[in-house]
Amino acid sequence: MFEYCVDPPSLEGLAWLSCYLTTGKHMAFYSAFGTVLLLLAITAPAALAFGFGGAMAARTRIAPLRWLGKGYIAVVRGVPDIAFFLFFVIALDQGLEYLRHKVKCPDWQEPIRQGSDFIVCQAAKIPLGNSPQWVHEVYGFSLAVLTFAIVFGAFAANVLYGAMRAVPRGQIETAEAYGMTPRQTFWRITVPQMWVFALPGLSNLWMVLIKATPLLFLLGVEDIVYWARDLGSAKTPRFTEYPHGDWRIYYFLVLLVFYLAFTRVSEVVLDRLMARLTRGQATTAGEAQRKTA
Amino acid sequence: MSCLQTIQDYGLRALGYGERLLPRDGFTLCEQVTLIGSGMIWNIYFGVFALAFGFLLATALGLGKASQNRFVRKSASWFIFLFRGSPLFIQFFFGYFLFLSLKQYAPLFDNFSAAWLGALIVLFLNTAAYTGEIFYGALQSIPKGDVEAADAYGLTGWSRFRRVIWPTMLRLAWPAYTNEAIFLFHATTLVFFSGFPARQQRGDALYYASYFADKTFNPFIPYPILAGYFILLTLVIITIFGAVNRHLNRHLPRTDTPKMRLRFNLIR
Numbered sequence: 001m002f003e004y005c006v007d008p009p010s011l012e013g014l015a016w017l018s019c020y021l022t023t024g025k026h027m028a029f030y031s032a033f034g035t036v037l038l039l040l041a042i043t044a045p046a047a048l049a050f051g052f053g054g055a056m057a058a059r060t061r062i063a064p065l066r067w068l069g070k071g072y073i074a075v076v077r078g079v080p081d082i083a084f085f086l087f088f089v090i091a092l093d094q095g096l097e098y099l100r101h102k103v104k105c106p107d108w109q110e111p112i113r114q115g116s117d118f119i120v121c122q123a124a125k126i127p128l129g130n131s132p133q134w135v136h137e138v139y140g141f142s143l144a145v146l147t148f149a150i151v152f153g154a155f156a157a158n159v160l161y162g163a164m165r166a167v168p169r170g171q172i173e174t175a176e177a178y179g180m181t182p183r184q185t186f187w188r189i190t191v192p193q194m195w196v197f198a199l200p201g202l203s204n205l206w207m208v209l210i211k212a213t214p215l216l217f218l219l220g221v222e223d224i225v226y227w228a229r230d231l232g233s234a235k236t237p238r239f240t241e242y243p244h245g246d247w248r249i250y251y252f253l254v255l256l257v258f259y260l261a262f263t264r265v266s267e268v269v270l271d272r273l274m275a276r277l278t279r280g281q282a283t284t285a286g287e288a289q290r291k292t293a
Numbered sequence: 294m295s296c297l298q299t300i301q302d303y304g305l306r307a308l309g310y311g312e313r314l315l316p317r318d319g320f321t322l323c324e325q326v327t328l329i330g331s332g333m334i335w336n337i338y339f340g341v342f343a344l345a346f347g348f349l350l351a352t353a354l355g356l357g358k359a360s361q362n363r364f365v366r367k368s369a370s371w372f373i374f375l376f377r378g379s380p381l382f383i384q385f386f387f388g389y390f391l392f393l394s395l396k397q398y399a400p401l402f403d404n405f406s407a408a409w410l411g412a413l414i415v416l417f418l419n420t421a422a423y424t425g426e427i428f429y430g431a432l433q434s435i436p437k438g439d440v441e442a443a444d445a446y447g448l449t450g451w452s453r454f455r456r457v458i459w460p461t462m463l464r465l466a467w468p469a470y471t472n473e474a475i476f477l478f479h480a481t482t483l484v485f486f487s488g489f490p491a492r493q494q495r496g497d498a499l500y501y502a503s504y505f506a507d508k509t510f511n512p513f514i515p516y517p518i519l520a521g522y523f524i525l526l527t528l529v530i531i532t533i534f535g536a537v538n539r540h541l542n543r544h545l546p547r548t549d550t551p552k553m554r555l556r557f558n559l560i561r
Contacts, residue, residue: 086512087506225383246390255383
């Protein structure tokens with residue numbers, strides 16, 4: 001990157017290090033941190049949306065929809081963790097290809113599962129065989145996001161379901177006394193008031209979500225774990241201009257520090273948010289705040 | 294090949310006994326159930342030992358975090374923060390590479406880079422940190438009256454801890470500790486996906502499940518089998534911990550026994 005980096009073997013000390021840390025692969029490593037943040041930024045609202053949908057479904061008066069909502073919460077939460085991630089990435093991929101196959105090639109005769117193979121027609125492949133590399137990467141990443149959203153959505157649904165029920169009964173009754181319809185009561189009274197009850201659960205979920213991001217590696221995305229393993233492993237002078245021994249321990253130390261800092265910052269921010277949300281609420285914490293003020 | 298024969302060949306495959314080669318094609322349901330079940334041996338091994346050793350360290354950590362001594366309190370808090378604030382997955386990787394480099398300096402560390410010892414140590418420290426936080430919370434919520442009653446009886450020091458504080462702490466912490474135990478067992482599935490090699494393909498249940506999913510390209514059979522095993526394991530844990538819970542609360546009126554609320558958690 002720097003001008004003096006033309007002949008790395010001749011460099012020493014800080015100059016060598018500055019060149020080493022700015023190679024193309026290291027830039028990819030740094031941008032992988034962006035991938036993790038991007039995943040969090042997309043997954044958190046998506047999971048919240050799944051959760052909101054799930055919680056609403058679990059509360060509805062229409063029985064089949066309610067069973068669906070409750071079943072979603074129970075099944076996803078009961079099945080062991082990473083098994084779900086490994087399962088869903090393949091299952092979603094095959095499910096999507098199967099649907100496209102049915103639509104695009106209706107007169108395909110052979111069975112789709114032939115022994116150990118899963119065969120759909122060329123037009124149904126996702127992404128298409130001739131599409132550029134970035135499409136494959138975006139597709140892989142979207143599958144990972146969807147998997148995260150489904151799994152964490154079930155957890156969010158459970159939290160929101162509890163929070164909706166925690167809104168004081170008197171508030172709902174007052175709304176009914178004013179002649180609001182159930183829909184109005186839900187959107188104008190329950191939803192604005194439930195957040196303070198949901199926040200402890202949601203912030204816990206956010207912490208778990210942060211700590212689940214390294215599993216992107218298992219879903220086949222080139223994330224920070226992938227690059228840390230790749231860059232840290234021993235390099236010989238034959239293949240690289242920057243030979244070094246096994247440095248994976250230092251790379252993973254960096255990741256460890258990154259996650260510790262990230263969770264710590266989140267903790268502080270969420271505590272502030274909680275203090276802001278409890279202001280003026282009819283809860284113990286809100287009452288305590290009023291007295292000290 | 295009959296199913297009984299398969300069980301003989303692969304029942305203890307995860308420990309290295311029986312057939313050397315894994316099945317390569319024409320996978321039967323029996324083979325999948327047997328091999329994944331054989332992998333469960335490792336999950337149970339990691340879970341049981343990490344829980345047992347972790348319990349002792351966790352008690353020390355909980356007490357340490359509640360200690361008056363500044364140095365003890367700070368170091369216990371930092372330990373807990375370190376292991377609760379970072380992903381277990383990264384801890385496994387870090388631990389593995391740490392043990393690999395230690396191995397070059399001292400032959401003492403030869404066994405540490407193998408999963409049976411290295412991963413167990415990481416899991417042990419991790420669960421100790423989570424449990425320590427639970428115990429710390431329980432220590433904070435011991436009713437004031439209990440401790441005052443102990444003082445009034447003239448109990449001090451060790452006997453006060455042994456007879457009053459410790460049993461009450463356990464009683465209060467037990468429901469949360471049960472959850473921790475359940476998801477420690479779930480966390481054991483990460484071991485063979487995080488650097489620790491499965492030598493001669495001796496892996497845990499998830500290792501074999503993903504082996505079958507990769508070979509057959511059909512996730513709809515091995516993963517539900519795995520889920521079934523884990524649900525079974527969870528039920529066993531609930532039964533055992535529930536019995537302990539009843540024992541801990543045996544002096545209280547039935548209605549006061551804290552309900553065991555099951556909250557399934559995700560990866561840490």
